[in-house]
Amino acid sequence: MSSDHKESSYKQKNIELADLLTKQLIVSNEDFEKVSALLSKEFDRGLRSTEDSFVKMYLTYVRSLPNGEENGRFLALDLGGTNVRALLVEFHRSQSESSATESNQKQQQQEPQKGSIEIIDSSIETIPTEIFHGTGEQLFDFIAEFIIEFAFRNKLTGERIALGFSFSFPSIQKGIAEATLVTWTKTFNCSGVVGCDVVRLFKASLERKAHPSIPFIDVVAILNDTTGTLIYGALLDENCRIGLIVGTASNACYVEHSSRIEKWPSNYNDPEQMIINCECGAFGDNYVIDWALTCWDRQLNYESLNLNKQIHEKLISGMYLPELLRRCLLTLIELGIVFNGKTPIELLQPYSIRTRYMSHIDQDDENDKNNFPNTRIALTNIFNMKNPLFKNGFNDSDVKIIHMINRRITKRSANFVANALRTLANRIDNIDISIAYDGSLICLHPHYRCWVEEKLNEFIKTSEIKKRFRLIRANDGSLYGAAIVAAICDR
Ligand code: ADP
Ligand code: MG
Numbered sequence: 001m002s003s004d005h006k007e008s009s010y011k012q013k014n015i016e017l018a019d020l021l022t023k024q025l026i027v028s029n030e031d032f033e034k035v036s037a038l039l040s041k042e043f044d045r046g047l048r049s050t051e052d053s054f055v056k057m058y059l060t061y062v063r064s065l066p067n068g069e070e071n072g073r074f075l076a077l078d079l080g081g082t083n084v085r086a087l088l089v090e091f092h093r094s095q096s097e098s099s100a101t102e103s104n105q106k107q108q109q110q111e112p113q114k115g116s117i118e119i120i121d122s123s124i125e126t127i128p129t130e131i132f133h134g135t136g137e138q139l140f141d142f143i144a145e146f147i148i149e150f151a152f153r154n155k156l157t158g159e160r161i162a163l164g165f166s167f168s169f170p171s172i173q174k175g176i177a178e179a180t181l182v183t184w185t186k187t188f189n190c191s192g193v194v195g196c197d198v199v200r201l202f203k204a205s206l207e208r209k210a211h212p213s214i215p216f217i218d219v220v221a222i223l224n225d226t227t228g229t230l231i232y233g234a235l236l237d238e239n240c241r242i243g244l245i246v247g248t249a250s251n252a253c254y255v256e257h258s259s260r261i262e263k264w265p266s267n268y269n270d271p272e273q274m275i276i277n278c279e280c281g282a283f284g285d286n287y288v289i290d291w292a293l294t295c296w297d298r299q300l301n302y303e304s305l306n307l308n309k310q311i312h313e314k315l316i317s318g319m320y321l322p323e324l325l326r327r328c329l330l331t332l333i334e335l336g337i338v339f340n341g342k343t344p345i346e347l348l349q350p351y352s353i354r355t356r357y358m359s360h361i362d363q364d365d366e367n368d369k370n371n372f373p374n375t376r377i378a379l380t381n382i383f384n385m386k387n388p389l390f391k392n393g394f395n396d397s398d399v400k401i402i403h404m405i406n407r408r409i410t411k412r413s414a415n416f417v418a419n420a421l422r423t424l425a426n427r428i429d430n431i432d433i434s435i436a437y438d439g440s441l442i443c444l445h446p447h448y449r450c451w452v453e454e455k456l457n458e459f460i461k462t463s464e465i466k467k468r469f470r471l472i473r474a475n476d477g478s479l480y481g482a483a484i485v486a487a488i489c490d491r
Pocket of ligand 2 (some may be wrong): 247255
């Protein structure tokens with residue numbers, strides 16, 4: 001055997017070994033049936049009681065969807081990650097459908113338009129670092145000043161303007177404008193807020209900072225980003241019943257019948273429904289899907305800051321996928337299957353790979369004759385090319401293997417999302433179900449959304465009731481949704 005031939009059969013062996021070792025990242029449809037049944041059970045448990053459940057199924061008190069009767073000007077405020085954002089919109093009560101132009105209807109069938117919302121002004125401001133760790137009063141004074149200044153520059157008139165507050169932190173709601181913060185997440189840790197009603201705190205700041213030349217800002221609703229996404233989707237498509245976020249975190253919400261929400265027995269009047277914020281990232285926190293986890297999922301969980309929490313989210317969200325890739329690669333390196341068994345220093349640092357590189361890698365196709373150009377570029381970004389290991393570029397089999405495991409990890413994430421969606425869809429009577437989505441992973445990854453659709457279609461094939469799904473992008477749903485909910489409250 002020539003040395004070239006030897007080399008190539010050695011590379012082929014590595015590819016086969018890597019394939020075999022990472023097959024555990026492929027979840028069969030049979031296993032997804034089991035996962036779906038378990039998830040459904042957790043949904044039921046959450047609908048019975050928030051205390052005794054892992055998947056919390058929080059009540060949002062958002063019951064009506066937009067119906068075209070929304071009218072007038074509204075404010076929205078979004079407090080999410082690093083920024084605070086404001087929005088001023090005007091709704092125009094919709095004309096009868098027949099008067100909509102054909103091109104308008106066509107547009108609505110494709111990507112979402114702003115529907116009957118007219119955007120008048122928007123503003124964004126970075127939250128200063130000292131505010132993240134200051135007092136609650138400082139935080140709410142800061143955002144009150146921000147929205148008052150925004151109202152001022154828009155020369156708002158009248159006595160009062162309603163505001164929808166998008167607040168994406170786990171909270172227990174007792175009404176549409178009442179939310180007790182359970183815990184801060186992300187970079188926030190303001191004192192004196194956990195256990196308090198954030199709407200009350202915000203209103204107190206608004207009162208302190210009120211300006212005589214602008215109308216009274218009336219906080220009429222508080223909601224999270226998932227709910228906002230669903231509501232915005234419902235403005236774009238009347239069949240929208242599910243909201244989905246896949247970004248740093250992952251979560252979903254849906255419209256549930258009042259009669260099926262056991263823990264909320266009080267109110268069966270019209271409309272007999274409510275949006276339920278599933279917080280389904282916590283599915284698996286009671287170990288029910290441990291059998292579906294790989295060794296890399298387990299390692300990631302053991303060494304995470306939130307041990308045994310957000311197990312489902314750890315399989316799905318953009319925050320964790322690159323960490324799974326890194327851990328999987330380390331295993332293959334240790335076995336000598338990748339990089340000749342040598343570990344590049346960049347891989348030793350947890351959470352060092354950026355999610356967007358996984359999107360770059362997935363731009364290549366495994367059947368491409370082009371030799372994975374995007375994967376090579378992504379690897380050049382991840383690794384320091386001064387490293388002697390890469391002085392001649394990347395070895396063909398390494399590139400192929402990295403592309404394969406990257407794809408298995410992202411595809412598995414999309415499949416788990418599809419599985420959660422069909423499990424939710426089974427609770428909804430409609431045959432046509434539109435799903436509004438937002439979040440950078442599902443929006444920016446080149447194939448993620450298609451993979452979710454493909455898997456949904458596979459699931460339909462074996463299901464008794466043939467639902468028809470449609471995924472609609474609800475860009476900035478958290479902000480638009482807050483304005484829409486404010487308008488619904490004032491309807
Ligand atoms: P958030 O979830 O914080 O509200 P986003 O929805 O924008 O914000 O999600 C940001 C997350 O999405 C990042 O933390 C990262 O995990 C992931 N992400 C960012 N850019 C990309 C990309 N190009 N492709 C895939 N995932 C991305
Ligand atoms: Mg977000």
